[in-house]
Amino acid sequence: MSQKVYVAGVGMIPFAKPGQSGTYIEMGAQAIRLALQDAGLDYDKVQQAYAGYVYGDSTSGQSALYEVGLSGIPVINVNNNCGTGSTALYLARQAVESGAVDCALAYGFEQMQPGALKDHWTDRPTTYGMGMDVSRRIFPEGENMPNALRLFGGAGKEHMDKYGTKVETFAAIRAKASRHAANNPLALFRKVVTTEDVMNDQVIWPGVMTRLMACPPTCGGAAAIIVSERFAKKHGLRTDVSILAQALVTDKVEAFDPPSLISIVGVGMTRQAATEVYEKAGVGPEDIRVCELHDCFAHNELLTYEGLGFCPEGGAEKFVLDGDNTYGGHVVINPSGGLLSKGHPLGATGLAQCYELTHQLRGTADKRQVEGLQHALQHNLGLGGAGIVTLFGRG
Template sequence: MTNRAYVVGVGMTKFEKIQSRDWTYPQMVAEAVSGALGDAGIGYDRVQRAAVGYVFQPSTAGQRALYEVGLTGIPAVNVNNNCATGTSALLLAQEWVRFGAADVTLALGFEQMTREAMAGSGARPAVTTIDRHLAALKAAAGFGTAPLTTQFFGAAAAEHMRAHGTTREQLAAVAVKNHEHSTRNPYAQFQNAYTVEQVLADKPVHDPLTRSQCSPMSDGAAAAVIASERFVSEHGLGGQAVEIAAQALVTDDAESFASGSMIDVVGTPMTRRAGRQVFEAAGVGIEEVDVLEVHDCFSINELLTYEALGLCAPGESGALVESGATTYGGRWVVNPSGGLISKGHPLGATGLAQCAELSWQLRGLAEGRQVPGARIGLAHNLGLGGACAVTLYRGPRE
């Protein structure tokens, strides 16, 4: 028999342009964790285990980061799962609670990014984590000069346009929506609205993607306190306890590479499988979800995620975003935080920033960006090479 696991406190820093703020990663971690503990109304001494996610910092950086919070001697497990790192840490923290290893755990993600790390400076090793992805990209589109991730998703966008008639304006509409959403989010790296014309006229990165359709390099941290049902009951936290109703983490299978489709190579089959597992485990469908935070590392990936999670049929995502169905007043609100495109994307922190945003939304605390009546939220966190995590949240019980 398993226990229920609840998010009882969340905190995050503002996501910042890299090297624009004078801080160390232990300082950003202390800010995020203090916010989460204060939200939960507990001290760090109540936390029994910590899962700490990051991509570019050195081994045991999680322990060093937490020394600024407290020296309590608890186990700290360092997690690295590329862009899905934050939700992978959350998965570990909630499983400790769900399977009875602890009553209170901490999930933490942070990142201080550098251009050198993102460029993968130095000679390419004989084996890389994305060998199969590179082979597929070479066969489908050849290699360009843009950053590799942009080439992957640019090729997927071009394929979607050829196969379904998706337009540049529809791709731009994703960025317009998310940048507008971010104007309401004080934690977002960017807080400026754009028109479709401005997005299309922005600096080209890799055709058909322009700069404002691509997530930036960011610094920041986010954290969540996870607690058991017993702890929630004993400490009167029911009014703010957001249940992790279901969670799935998957990696690539043969389908990702069988067809040579770049849409498959960039993770659509993973999203589809993880979403299916979560909906089956929670006993709900996408039509019951109110608010989503999805991994819009590039505008095309939000469209691919609509299709993989069942918001629309394959090929219909461009028309869906243009219709207004995924913003305020529509059927769903997708990325009320501004998403990765506008909120920012410090790799290790992204999944936990999604957790924070959905917790605030389901508790009615999102202020100027609140989705009215939000009761069920879904987060989608994707990393190439390959990991995809989908999490379904239920709001506090009445």
């Protein structure tokens, strides 16, 4: 019999540029301590831990956790590309919901290097080979581009070609992110930029993308304490934020056939995971008023509006132009500033999203607060692939 699951505590450190942060050990340990402090819980009560990171050697999770304490608990290291943090959260939730444990820790960190993402194991096949093969057939001229730019930028261009979406719409999404991040003291970029500023920034793909439309390499850490109802009652922990439904999915055949760049960057995974979550919780996209989603590029944010059902297929540009993605509109997207402005330390990203939505549901998001919330939706994506959608609720 499944147990009700609560987010008892969350922690997050300010995100920073590569070279301006502590080590992954320091960042991970600090985030864990903040989550324990927020929960009002001693570390020796934690029964399992799930550590998320992408760029690090095996058992890096133990290295960070050992700074907090040596209690002998199981530590599972998780690597699911950019969806790593939410995958750690998924496993912690699953362990508690199933009754395997009553208190689990999910944490993530990343000590990133400057510049575009790159392969670190060059003596063997790259991951997501099926997707890269499709991209070569569709867009052979992109062979020398960084992979993420080629895939997500290409998907945005496909949307432009298919639906007439303008590059200025992607710029407007980035400008919106900056306005939200201005109220987030933990965000990497807090400077407000306009649509015109984004359009006038360095061009990295003529007619498709400027530099500001891509998220920056970022270092950081975040953590969450996940507990059962009986554990929360026994230890006097808060029960104001629960995980109502969660889905983790991988690609299906239609991601690769027929060939489409929009498909291979995970829109199908997003749609499948969102559908599963909505059905399990008995809600629909019309019930969602706040969402933290995976805006690694402004282009992916636009595609995700459609994948999550906030607007019809081909309707994302109108959704943006009508102001339905910000305060006063249908759903406030990325009140934290998102990956574009808050930053994207891969292993920490999903747990930073959890941090933001937990505070939104508690009513403690300060100037970022979205009023009258009952639900909060989280979307995190890793190519290769992992699509994770989580629905949080009040109490």
